Amino acid sequence: DTGVSQNPRHKITKRGQNVTFRCDPISEHNRLYWYRQTLGQGPEFLTYFQNEAQLEKSRLLSDRFSAERPKGSFSTLEIQRTEQGDSAMYLCASRKTGSQETQYFGPGTRLLVL
Amino acid sequence: DQQVKQNSPSLSVQEGRISILNCDYTNSMFDYFLWYKKYPAEGPTFLISISSIKDKNEDGRFTVFLNKSAKHLSLHIVPSQPGDSAVYFCAASSSYNFNKFYFGSGTKLNVKP
Numbered sequence: 001d002t003g004v005s006q007n008p009r010h011k012i013t014k015r016g017q018n019v020t021f022r023c024d025p026i027s028e029h030n031r032l033y034w035y036r037q038t039l040g041q042g043p044e045f046l047t048y049f050q051n052e053a054q055l056e057k058s059r060l061l062s063d064r065f066s067a068e069r070p071k072g073s074f075s076t077l078e079i080q081r082t083e084q085g086d087s088a089m090y091l092c093a094s095r096k097t098g099s100q101e102t103q104y105f106g107p108g109t110r111l112l113v114l
Numbered sequence: 115d116q117q118v119k120q121n122s123p124s125l126s127v128q129e130g131r132i133s134i135l136n137c138d139y140t141n142s143m144f145d146y147f148l149w150y151k152k153y154p155a156e157g158p159t160f161l162i163s164i165s166s167i168k169d170k171n172e173d174g175r176f177t178v179f180l181n182k183s184a185k186h187l188s189l190h191i192v193p194s195q196p197g198d199s200a201v202y203f204c205a206a207s208s209s210y211n212f213n214k215f216y217f218g219s220g221t222k223l224n225v226k227p
Binding site: 045 | 118120123148150155156157158159160163203205211213214215216217218219220
């Protein structure tokens with residue numbers, strides 16, 4: 001069990017640029033989740049995948065955000081035309097399908113938009 | 115509209131004593147609750163969970179209590195150790211949509227040696 005990994009761990013970008021983050025879930029987990037965490041707050045749900053299908057998106061996920069999981073393994077989260085308000089920690093989590101089970105989180109990607 | 119609330123941003127406890135972290139929720143559909151621990155520069159780590167069919171779940175030094183009528187849960191750590199110093203998040207989900215976790219804003223626990 002290698003755990004959930006995320007890359008990069010840190011990203012600094014200028015306003016208006018596009019950024020892409022990657023998440024590799026635990027290998028046997030077919031459900032993958034993206035969250036955003038801002039300072040002083042808990043993680044907020046953005047979207048989740050079951051295999052390659054994106055099954056739910058939060059209203060927090062504006063049109064500038066897109067997530068993919070093309071082969072049902074790793075996932076990418078892209079933010080286009082970044083804004084300063086996008087600065088946050090972006091967390092990925094994965095879970096096995098089936099009964100209520102916990103989600104296991106990666107270390108996150110911290111984004112700073114200047 | 116925050117459905118899970120942790121009203122204490124911080125808590126300081128002496129090593130060896132009990133730490134009690136509290137969490138309140140508003141959505142009566144929530145039936146599965148979790149506690150996560152987070153160290154700086156790391157993602158949240160699962161600690162303990164409880165289903166609404168129980169009112170207590172214990173795992174070593176960690177015990178979670180659920181009071182459904184009060185929509186309240188608490189995490190007890192006995193005895194507290196300096197390595198327990200971290201931010202603790204309470205989370206909740208519903209069996210109607212158990213893919214969506216709702217998190218509180220966290221409580222920063224400091225265990226003093």
